[in-house]
Amino acid sequence: MAGKSDPTRILILGGGYVGMYTALRLQSKLGRREASVTVVDPQPHMTYQPFLPEAAAGNVEPRHVVAPLRRVLKRCHVLTARVTEVNHEKRSVTVEDAEGISSDLGYDVLVVALGSVSRLLPIPGLAEQGIGLKTVGEAIYLRNHVLAKMDAAANTTDPELRKRLLNFTFVGGGYAGTEALAELEDMARYATRYYESISREDMSWSLIEAAGRIMPEVSEKMGVYTVKALEERGIKVYLNTFLKSVENGHAVLSDGTEFDTDTLVWNAGVKANPVLKNSDLPLDERGRVKATSHLRVEGHPEVWAAGDCSAVPDLSKAEEDPNATCAPSAQHAVRQANQLAKNLIAALRGRKTEAYHHRYAGSVAGLGLYKGVADVYGFKAKGFLAWFMHRTYHVSKMPTFNRKARIVIDWTLAFLFRREVVSMGQIQNPRADFKRAASS
Numbered sequence: 001m002a003g004k005s006d007p008t009r010i011l012i013l014g015g016g017y018v019g020m021y022t023a024l025r026l027q028s029k030l031g032r033r034e035a036s037v038t039v040v041d042p043q044p045h046m047t048y049q050p051f052l053p054e055a056a057a058g059n060v061e062p063r064h065v066v067a068p069l070r071r072v073l074k075r076c077h078v079l080t081a082r083v084t085e086v087n088h089e090k091r092s093v094t095v096e097d098a099e100g101i102s103s104d105l106g107y108d109v110l111v112v113a114l115g116s117v118s119r120l121l122p123i124p125g126l127a128e129q130g131i132g133l134k135t136v137g138e139a140i141y142l143r144n145h146v147l148a149k150m151d152a153a154a155n156t157t158d159p160e161l162r163k164r165l166l167n168f169t170f171v172g173g174g175y176a177g178t179e180a181l182a183e184l185e186d187m188a189r190y191a192t193r194y195y196e197s198i199s200r201e202d203m204s205w206s207l208i209e210a211a212g213r214i215m216p217e218v219s220e221k222m223g224v225y226t227v228k229a230l231e232e233r234g235i236k237v238y239l240n241t242f243l244k245s246v247e248n249g250h251a252v253l254s255d256g257t258e259f260d261t262d263t264l265v266w267n268a269g270v271k272a273n274p275v276l277k278n279s280d281l282p283l284d285e286r287g288r289v290k291a292t293s294h295l296r297v298e299g300h301p302e303v304w305a306a307g308d309c310s311a312v313p314d315l316s317k318a319e320e321d322p323n324a325t326c327a328p329s330a331q332h333a334v335r336q337a338n339q340l341a342k343n344l345i346a347a348l349r350g351r352k353t354e355a356y357h358h359r360y361a362g363s364v365a366g367l368g369l370y371k372g373v374a375d376v377y378g379f380k381a382k383g384f385l386a387w388f389m390h391r392t393y394h395v396s397k398m399p400t401f402n403r404k405a406r407i408v409i410d411w412t413l414a415f416l417f418r419r420e421v422v423s424m425g426q427i428q429n430p431r432a433d434f435k436r437a438a439s440s
């Protein structure tokens with residue numbers, strides 16, 4: 001425990017939206033003698049997830065959609081390690097670095113910002129075959145993977161193999177899944193001009209959604225529009241349908257459809273970071289840390305939580321449903337981080353804290369170059385205007401001027417010289433050539 005004159009030790013778990021924005025505000029508002037701030041994350045950067053589909057599609061350089069924590073948080077301590085346990089009773093957090101070395105960190109104030117992971121279902125073959133799109137590594141992998149499958153299809157004369165290589169299946173029709181599918185299809189469609197033997201009609205792109213509509217983040221009307229826009233591009237949208245199995249790449253859907261695929265992208269929702277189960281903090285039935293509307297963890301005033309890993313009351317819906325909690329979204333995460341930092345500073349200085357209140361504004365989504373859908377505070381837009389709104393909104397929210405500038409330059413270069421559609425397949429197995437040389 002810090003002595004009376006020692007700075008308060010603030011430990012932030014996770015350096016994503018909530019962790020990074022909270023730390024940014026704390027470092028600018030708190031003096032060094034008042035507090036020391038440490039951020040722990042296994043990645044040395046914050047990932048701006050809404051840009052991952054564009055990074056996967058080659059419109060922006062993957063390095064530009066991340067904000068390097070050490071550069072941005074110059075007045076904080078940044079620790080590149082994974083949290084493995086939280087023992088709040090002892091005010092101790094166990095972390096493990098990339099070398100597998102564990103150590104314990106003490107704290108006076110804790111901020112839990114551990115985000116979420118893909119929510120998987122026990123579908124045979126899914127764990128072996130599927131991939132998500134939550135990290136920059138997955139974005140790079142997917143881009144290389146799609147282009148590598150097109151390269152392989154161009155080489156084969158086996159019609160069955162070719163069909164399988166050119167089948168790209170996406171599960172989950174929220175904004176993350178729909179944008180990922182639409183951006184990658186747009187890239188592959190563009191890439192076909194460089195392949196003599198592959199046209200868009202040779203490829204099969206499909207979206208499988210268990211609910212009766214896609215994009216629940218926008219109004220029903222805009223969801224219907226998005227389905228139509230995808231179908232006009234030759235994308236098959238299965239509604240009220242779920243994936244039953246995908247063993248050895250053989251997909252079976254609940255409506256009886258069967259096909260072979262080498263590409264299964266899973267974006268069917270998220271769940272709170274499971275490492276929270278290794279903590280003595282109160283969790284709800286969905287594994288989220290129970291937080292109050294002031295963003296304090298229930299029963300522990302010196303612990304704060306926000307973002308995807310937390311169950312924060314949604315006061316904007318309190319009249320219809322007093323138990324409503326905020327949905328996992330960047331929109332809430334950024335605003336909660338600001339409120340959390342303000343409240344934390346107020347608490348340190350003996351002032352009053354305020355409740356978090358935000359009415360969900362709607363959403364903007366990119367569906368490939370010059371295509372999009374938007375529904376913000378009731379204002380609805382489609383096509384070019386929505387795409388422009390999507391780009392303007394997200395570049396304005398991208399942390400740091402440096403990253404904003406790099407992204408705008410990427411877009412300009414892609415506009416002037418067309419996007420790059422070359423697979424850097426070697427990245428997936430960088431030691432292969434070296435091993436081959438050694439064995440010969």
Ligand SMILES: Cc1cc2nc3c(=O)[nH]c(=O)nc-3n(C[C@H](O)[C@H](O)[C@H](O)COP(=O)(O)OP(=O)(O)OC[C@H]3O[C@@H](n4cnc5c(N)ncnc54)[C@H](O)[C@@H]3O)c2cc1C
Nearest residue numbers: 014016017018049050083115176307308328329330331333
């Ligand atoms: C493809 C995609 C598109 C999206 N588009 C939109 C959109 O258009 N609009 C919108 O509102 N939302 C969007 N979202 C959702 C939004 O990105 C998330 O809701 C937001 O990132 C949540 O912020 P967070 O801080 O809670 O979690 P994150 O930003 O995920 O941060 C969690 C951090 O914790 C770190 N971490 C994980 N495990 C550990 C551990 N054991 N120890 C230490 N650190 C750990 C992670 O590395 C990460 O940096 C999108 C998400 C995706 C995947």
